[in-house]
Amino acid sequence: MKTIMSSAGRRSTILEVARLAGASKTSVSRYFGDERERLSPTLQDRIAHAASTLDYQPNQMARGLKGGRSKLIGMLVADIRNPFSVAITHGVEQACRQYGYSLLVCNTDNDSEQERQHLDLLGAYQVAGLVVNATGSPETQIQAFIRHGTPVVLLDREVSNVDAEVVGLDNQLAIDSALDHLSAQGYQAVLYVSEAPEQSSTRQRRLACFNQGAQQRALSHATLLLTGDTNTRQALSHFLATHPQHACAVLCGNGNVTLTVTRLFQQLGLPLGQVGLMGIDELDWCDLVPPGITTLAQPTDAIGKTALQCLRHRITSQTSPQPTTLSFTPTLIARGSTRR
Amino acid sequence: MKTIMSSAGRRSTILEVARLAGASKTSVSRYFGDERERLSPTLQDRIAHAASTLDYQPNQMARGLKGGRSKLIGMLVADIRNPFSVAITHGVEQACRQYGYSLLVCNTDNDSEQERQHLDLLGAYQVAGLVVNATGSPETQIQAFIRHGTPVVLLDREVSNVDAEVVGLDNQLAIDSALDHLSAQGYQAVLYVSEAPEQSSTRQRRLACFNQGAQQRALSHATLLLTGDTNTRQALSHFLATHPQHACAVLCGNGNVTLTVTRLFQQLGLPLGQVGLMGIDELDWCDLVPPGITTLAQPTDAIGKTALQCLRHRITSQTSPQPTTLSFTPTLIARGSTRR
DNA sequence: AATCAAAATGGAACCGTTACCATTTCATGA
DNA sequence: TCATGAAATGGTAACGGTTCCATTTTGATT
Numbered sequence: 001m002k003t004i005m006s007s008a009g010r011r012s013t014i015l016e017v018a019r020l021a022g023a024s025k026t027s028v029s030r031y032f033g034d035e036r037e038r039l040s041p042t043l044q045d046r047i048a049h050a051a052s053t054l055d056y057q058p059n060q061m062a063r064g065l066k067g068g069r070s071k072l073i074g075m076l077v078a079d080i081r082n083p084f085s086v087a088i089t090h091g092v093e094q095a096c097r098q099y100g101y102s103l104l105v106c107n108t109d110n111d112s113e114q115e116r117q118h119l120d121l122l123g124a125y126q127v128a129g130l131v132v133n134a135t136g137s138p139e140t141q142i143q144a145f146i147r148h149g150t151p152v153v154l155l156d157r158e159v160s161n162v163d164a165e166v167v168g169l170d171n172q173l174a175i176d177s178a179l180d181h182l183s184a185q186g187y188q189a190v191l192y193v194s195e196a197p198e199q200s201s202t203r204q205r206r207l208a209c210f211n212q213g214a215q216q217r218a219l220s221h222a223t224l225l226l227t228g229d230t231n232t233r234q235a236l237s238h239f240l241a242t243h244p245q246h247a248c249a250v251l252c253g254n255g256n257v258t259l260t261v262t263r264l265f266q267q268l269g270l271p272l273g274q275v276g277l278m279g280i281d282e283l284d285w286c287d288l289v290p291p292g293i294t295t296l297a298q299p300t301d302a303i304g305k306t307a308l309q310c311l312r313h314r315i316t317s318q319t320s321p322q323p324t325t326l327s328f329t330p331t332l333i334a335r336g337s338t339r340r
Numbered sequence: 341m342k343t344i345m346s347s348a349g350r351r352s353t354i355l356e357v358a359r360l361a362g363a364s365k366t367s368v369s370r371y372f373g374d375e376r377e378r379l380s381p382t383l384q385d386r387i388a389h390a391a392s393t394l395d396y397q398p399n400q401m402a403r404g405l406k407g408g409r410s411k412l413i414g415m416l417v418a419d420i421r422n423p424f425s426v427a428i429t430h431g432v433e434q435a436c437r438q439y440g441y442s443l444l445v446c447n448t449d450n451d452s453e454q455e456r457q458h459l460d461l462l463g464a465y466q467v468a469g470l471v472v473n474a475t476g477s478p479e480t481q482i483q484a485f486i487r488h489g490t491p492v493v494l495l496d497r498e499v500s501n502v503d504a505e506v507v508g509l510d511n512q513l514a515i516d517s518a519l520d521h522l523s524a525q526g527y528q529a530v531l532y533v534s535e536a537p538e539q540s541s542t543r544q545r546r547l548a549c550f551n552q553g554a555q556q557r558a559l560s561h562a563t564l565l566l567t568g569d570t571n572t573r574q575a576l577s578h579f580l581a582t583h584p585q586h587a588c589a590v591l592c593g594n595g596n597v598t599l600t601v602t603r604l605f606q607q608l609g610l611p612l613g614q615v616g617l618m619g620i621d622e623l624d625w626c627d628l629v630p631p632g633i634t635t636l637a638q639p640t641d642a643i644g645k646t647a648l649q650c651l652r653h654r655i656t657s658q659t660s661p662q663p664t665t666l667s668f669t670p671t672l673i674a675r676g677s678t679r680r
Numbered sequence: 681a682a683t684c685a686a687a688a689t690g691g692a693a694c695c696g697t698t699a700c701c702a703t704t705t706c707a708t709g710a
Numbered sequence: 711t712c713a714t715g716a717a718a719t720g721g722t723a724a725c726g727g728t729t730c731c732a733t734t735t736t737g738a739t740t
Contacts (some may be wrong), residue, residue, distance in 0.1 A: 010488070011463070011488060013695090013697090014696060014697065014698095015696080023719080023720085024720040024721075025696090025697080025698090025720085025721090025722095026698080026719070027718085027719060029696095029697065029698060029699090033698075038717080038718070038719090039718075039719085040717090040718065040719090043718080043719080055484075058464060058696085058697075059464060059466065059695090059696050060461075060464040060465045060466075061401050061405040061410060061465065061466055061695085061696080061697090062405050062695075062697040062725090063696085063698080064401035064697090064725095065399070065401040065402050065405050065695090065696080065697075065725050065726065065727085066697045066698050066724080067697085067725085068725075070401060072444075080429065080430055080433070081426055081427065083421075083423070086420060086421055086426055087421065089420065089445075090420055090421055090447060093420070093447050094447075094449075097454065102446070102461050102462075102465070103444070103445060103446075104412075104444055104445075105429075105443060105444075105445040106433075106442070106443075107430060107433050107434075109434075114437065117437065118437070118442075120397060121400075122442075123397060124397050124398060124399060124400040125400050125401065125442065126400075126401055144395075148350070148351060259624055259625075262628055266628065266630075283624075283625075284599055284623075285599075285623075285624070285625030285628065285629070287603070288599075288602055288603065288606065288625060288628070288629050289625070289628050289629060290606075290630070353725090353726055353727085354726060354727060355726075355727095363690085364689065364690045364691075365690085365728090366689070366690055366728080366729085367689060367690075369728055369729085370728095372727095378687080378688070378689095379688075379689085380687090380688065380689090383688080383689080398727070399725090399726055399727065400727095401725090401727090402695090402725075402727035402728090403726085403727060403728080404695095404727095405695050405696065405725090405726085406694080406695050406726080406728050406729085407695080407727085407728070408695075681740105682740085683738105683739080683740080684738090684739085684740100685736105685737095685738090686736085686737085686738100687734100687735080687736070688734080688736080689732100689733080689734070689735085690731105690732085690734085691730105691733090692729100692730095692731095692732105693728105693729090693730090694727105694728090694729090695726105695728090696725105697725085698725090699723095699724090700721105700722090700723090700724100701720105701721090701723105702721080702722100703718100703720070703721090704718080704720085705716100705717080705718070705719085706715105706716085706718085707714105707715100707716090708713105708715090708716100709712105709713095709714090710711100710712090710713085710714100
C-alpha cells in the first residue's frame, strides 16, 4: 500500500504570492528586485509573509529570459584536476556567492573542441560574465561574447586579439625571483622544464623570461619541454652530464612539471639539494618530500577574487575593457631542495 | 579615432531564423528539438542554412522557462579543494557534457549555511538533477527537490530521511581490506585517524567498521579524531608509547588525514614502515614520500559517472528513487609505508 | 478524379518574470 | 476644501522558446 504523493510540488510563482498578499505581480517583483524600499511597509510585510508561506523563490530562468542575462558566471578551466586551477576556482566561486552569482564550471581538459562546445553553451545560458583560462585560441568565440556585451576576463593565459583584462602571476618577476634564489644558493647551471608552450601564453612567457634571465645572470642553461615522445629521464641525465663542473638545478614551470620532475629525481636517485629543484606553484606535498621542495606560491585566492571583481566592475559600470594585465607577486617558499 | 562597434550584437532568435528560412517558429523549434526527422529534407536544409547564417543557438533560459526544467545539473561539493572531490567532479562534469548538460558546481566549504544558500539557488535554476556531497543534514531542502520531481543522487555521504541513491565507496570493504593488509604485514596495533565524524555518514561508517574489524582481528586499536583543539601530535605519541610491545600502524580515514598524519610522522621523526602508515584515497604524492605511502584508491571517475547515470536514468524514466547504495571497490596500492 | 489517412507545416497560447506607463492614494499648501 | 505633485500600486506587453491543436500538403487507394 503506497501513499501517493499527489502534490508533485510545483514551485510557487510570483502570481500566487501576489494573490495571497493581495498585491500585484509588479509589487512582488519589486519586492524581490532591488526596489523594495519603494513599497509601503505594510505591503512589504504582506508580501514577505505570503512569500514565506508559499516558500516562494524567484525563478532565475524567467528572470534570465526577461532580462537578457542570467546571474550565472561562466568559468572555463583548462585542467580542473590541477590543484592550482582548483585553488583559483575556489576563489572565484567564493566571490560569486558573495555577490549572488552562481558559477558554471566548464572543464576543457586542455582540449579545444571541448572548449568550443562549452563556450557555445555558456553563450546559450546568457552568462553575466566569463572567466577564461584558455586552452587553445578561442578568439572568435570570445570576441562574440565581448560583442554581445558580456564581460570577459582572462585567467593566467592570454588569448590573442582579445581585449580583456588578464589576471595572473607576474611571470617576469616569478622567473627573476627563481633565478635570483637559485644563483644566490650557488647554482650555476639551470635547466628549465615546461609543458608544451604552444597551448599557453604563460608557458611561453616564462620560457622566454627564463632564457633571457639566465643569460643576464651568466648562468649555464637549457630548457626541456615535456611532450609525450621525448625521453625526459635521458634528457635530464644528459643535462647533468654536460655540466659536471657546475652546481646544477632544475626549475619547473608549473605544478605538474614539479610532480613529474620530482618523480624523475627519485628514479635517478638524485639527491635533492645537491641537485637543486624548484617549482612554480605551491603544492600540498612540497614540504613532505625530504628535504622539502622550494616553490614560488601564487596568491590563488586573490587571483580568483580579483578576476570576479573585474567582471563585476564591468557588469555594473558597463565600461568597455581596459586591457590591463593584473599581475600578482609570487611568494618564495625556500626549502631544502635548493640548499646545497 | 575610435571605431564605434554599434552592432552591440544581440543574439539572434528563433523568429529571425524562421523568417530567413521562410518557415514557422514551430518548425525551427522542431529542428533544434528532437523532432528534426519530422521535417521534410528541404525544410531542414533551409533551416540549417538560415541558422548557420545567423549563428543561431537556442536560448537555454527560454527553454528552461517553458519546459519547467533547465539542462543544468547542480552539484554540491563539501570541499572543492579536496583532490578526491575534484576527481569526482571531473567525472561528473565529463558525463554531463556527454549528455548535453552543464554543471553548476557549488562548493560549501563544509559550511551548512553556504549549503543552504546554494540549494536555494539551485532550486531557482530548476536544475534537471542534483548531485549532493552533503555537509550538514539538509534534509528538508533536499526533500523539497525530490517532491518537486528533481532527481537527487547522494555522493559519498548519506543524508538521513532522504530517499535517494547513494553512490560511493564500499566502506566496509575498504576498512576490511586495510585491516587485512595491515595485519598481513605484521602490524598488531592500529590507530585510526579521522576528521570529525558528525558531518559525514561516511566518516561514521568507516569509524564503526574500523572498531568492529579491528576487534574481530584481535588487533589492539584506538581512534583519534582531528578536531581543532586536540593535540594530535601528543595523541599519536601516546598511542605509540602505550603499545611498546606491538608493531604499530596508523590508518587514515581520508586524504586530508593522510596529509596531516604524514606531516606528523615527519615532525616526530617516525620511520615510515617501521611505524606503518596507510590511507584511504590515493594522492599525487603518495609515491613521492619515501618509501611511498600505501593507499586505497577510489575509482573516482567511475563514481562520478555513475552518479550522473543515476540521474539520467531517473530524469528519463521518471521512476521514483530506488534507494539503493551503489558501492565501489577500492584498489589497494601497497607501498613502503606498510612494509616493516 | 475523388477520397482519405498520414505527413508536413503553421498559429497562438503559455512558461514566470520585468519594465514601461497608467492609475490610485496621500500629504501638503493655498 | 480643493488643487497639486509625489509616492505607492497596478495593468500589460514583451522576453524566446515549446506544445497543443488546426490546417495544408502529399501520396496511396478506389
